[in-house]
Amino acid sequence: MSALEGQVQTVLGTVGPDALGITLPHEHLLIDFTVMFAEPAAASDKGRAWEPVSLANLGWVRQNFNANLDNLRLLDEQVAQDEILLFKRAGGRTVVDPTPKTIGRDPQALARIARATGLNVVMGTGYYVDASHPPDMGRRSVDDLAREMIADVTSGVGDTGIRAGLLGEIGTTYPWTENERKVLRAAVVTQRETGAPLMVHPGRHPDMPMQLVELVRKEGGDLRRTIMCHICRTISDVRAVIDLAQAGIWLEYDLFGMENSFYPYNPSFDMPNDGGRMAHVLALIAAGHRDQILLSHDIAYKTSLVKYGGYGYHHLLVNVVPRLRAKGLDDAGLARLLVENPARAFAFA
Template identity: 50%
Template sequence: MLGPVDARELGITLAHDHVLMDGSFMYVDPPADDDQHMADETITLQNRGWVAYHWTSNHHNVQLDSEALAVSELQRFVNAGGRTVVDPTNVGLGRDPAPLVRIAEATGAHILMGAGYYLGGTHPSGMADRSPDSITAEIVADIELGVDGTDVKAGLIGEIGCSYPWLPNEKKSLRAAVAAQLETGAPLMVHPGRDPLSPVEIAQIVDEEGGDLTRTIICHIDRTCIDRAWLADMAATGCYLEYDLFGNESSWYPPNPSVDMPSDAERMDVVLWHFEQGSEGQVLLSHDIATKHRLHQYGGLGYDHLITNVAPRLLRRGLTEADVATLIVDNPQRIYAFAP
């Protein structure tokens, strides 16, 4: 099932994972001259370590392009007790509703499909000439009528791409998305730039435009900033904070070498801190799978990692079953339901 669903039916939910995606925008050549041939190899046991480390430098890796593979990988999530995947693949990331419908039907998973525009580098030509109102109207139509001439409706606005510094037209795209949030009651998910100032400026823009920060998700918090004072300030805005890179256990983060990617253990420390602070109701968890190396088929931990591996570790650290349900059932149900 796609599009807006009865929130009571969401069950265990991945707040941000891509099922099918064209990630060619993130490809960069291998850093070492001697490794250029690695870019065109398919993933094998022999090169899997290299690909996992340099995951943006292999053409095969940056495509989630197999419907059959998506079915078998998502089936493991469903078999583990999972129910819903929020797939914020939108314009610029190769969003395609028809295969998502088939994958949802084959697996029994709910898939919520995204809307709106990703990062400026993936905007179609002509974006500079678009009026904000025309972008808003496009997003509203995706939600209320269906995407790309189908009757398959988007279930959220996002992930709206914001770079830091901002690229041309990204603020316009965000402002248009906020207007669509106001018109439809859909949740708004924003991909921030890789700087702690980016989510701060995003929250300011959402607020300026009259948007609802309590209906807004800032994704990729774990690779942006986990300083506790900053997190407390962000939580105070009312927005949801999404730790969506669980299962990414390499501290080397190719898209931003100045940031050390936290481990799952560090992510869990932050989650426990939110419980201490009383802000656990604003926390969302996911894996942001967007490349092949994260899938079981290619040596990754798959869409079931949160259920299979992380939830038991959170219990071992002292959370109750109800606490874990707050994170992966109750919070997604609240934010991914449409506002009345």
């Protein structure tokens, strides 16, 4: 089979899963997320939409995080490096950046950050939600998309020689589009071919993760190497998450640090805070699913960075881990969530 079997593929080459250490499975170091920009309707808000993020507008931008263009752009490599070093200083060793190419994936910059910081950085391939697809997506075939993803994994992106270590994040909406289905099918073909882990961003509806599971299963994908992102903003009832866990997938609680209840992408849904996320995680552990849980922040906005008043990439380690410990999770349990689970999730089949 694959020469990658059992290895994790970083932007600087393959490493054994034991080299990962404390891992953030879903963060964006650099991203151009302007595809999510929603210009406010009110005249008095429109001006704020185009301002740089500053202390003067920070409260408004935090509340309306996709209504400010500057907030959606993490484009400064030096800032990315400074911010991820806070995670390293707190004990972290590996970060997975699943930014797809049409929203700013930058293999060379990720490799430079990996070299400069000494952290392992794992890069993704594939396509995000329909709105970010290139104009010719309707004409592309599953085979053609799979060829592109296989090349990213096996020979590298373009002529960079820098290889992707996972398929994702593959974006879907609710209800999902034909092109999104096609991209996911191509990702499953690539997974079967290469053994790569698959990471899927579900549409915002509690039924969507199961629809995705069914497609991955039907196409012959490996559900034990399938990571379902953003569980907390998709399914509020933990019993439904426990049902979903029966499929054997990874359940990613990757919005730690998002403490606002207002969720502009789905205003009728109350976003849980870290307390709600921890409650789900502990309930899943109690139900026997400790070995399927991944934790991260999915940082994609300036306001999440320390430089802009946020909690930073080290929030889980400095703020959440002590609270989990206080709630009864012991060192072995924490190591499982932060180290051993990611090591299994990102190793090639």
